[in-house]
Amino acid sequence: MTPAPDLTVRGSAAIGDALLFAPLTLTLAAGRWTCLLGGSGVGKTTILRLIAGLxxxxxxxxxxxxxxxxxVRERVAYMAQDDLLLSWATVAQNVLLGARLRGEKxxxxxxxxxxxxxRLQDHMAKKSGELSGGQRQRVALARTLMEDRPIVLLDEPFSALDARTRADMQDLAAEALQGRTVLLVTHDPGEAARLGQSIVVMTQNGITPCQPPHxxxxxxVDELETLETQGALLRLLREEAA
Incomplete structure (x- = not known):
């Protein structure tokens, strides 16, 4: 893997005559997690897809x-909210999908x-329908890591999981993606407070930074500073929605 770079998104977006988001500058620090929050429809996923070249x-x-x-786009791996596993393929075949689609060995x-x-070695031969939700997300994360890209984009990848499985996946992703430039889009202030090394809230008018825990x-989840950051983010989101 090549070294992870700083990444900067600078500009605005519109759909027809309707402004999606106003001119903004979003900087992702090299080798660190940036968490992006905001209400529905402000353009968070659009930012991810622009970076990915989609x-x-x-x-x-x-x-x-x-x-x-x-x-940028040739160095990006993308993990969506839906695991997008092939139903007819085994765990190993799903993890290897990218290389096979490119015709690579x-x-x-x-x-x-x-x-x-x-921790999927006992499930390698299973098809996706035989897996739990948490297992499916671990396969999707393994497939993302298989691409070995320095920039990783995560679009609410754990939001459909129960609280315990979501916390386990957050821990696993934080460990597995060390050293990469990560952008996580999330609606969950608690998730951002747990994982963010930089945290920003996006509205149609721009972005507002929020100080992450030290x-x-x-x-x-129960550390005082984590809870304080979670509360500050929730207040900011509610103010923006008012």
């Missing part, structure tokens, strides 16, 4: 640049290592 349905006026001057050793890291992530 269609958004919006007209973007601006630039997306990396600090090392290299192309898959790295079977790395695949086995990631499956073990995700403790290393992932943080304990």
């Amino acid at each position: 269609d958004t349905g919006a007209e973007f006026t601006g630039q997306i640049t990396a600090s090392d001057g290299q192309s 898959p790295d079977l050793r790395r695949c086995d290592q990631l499956i073990e890291r995700m 403790a290393p992530a992932p943080r304990k």
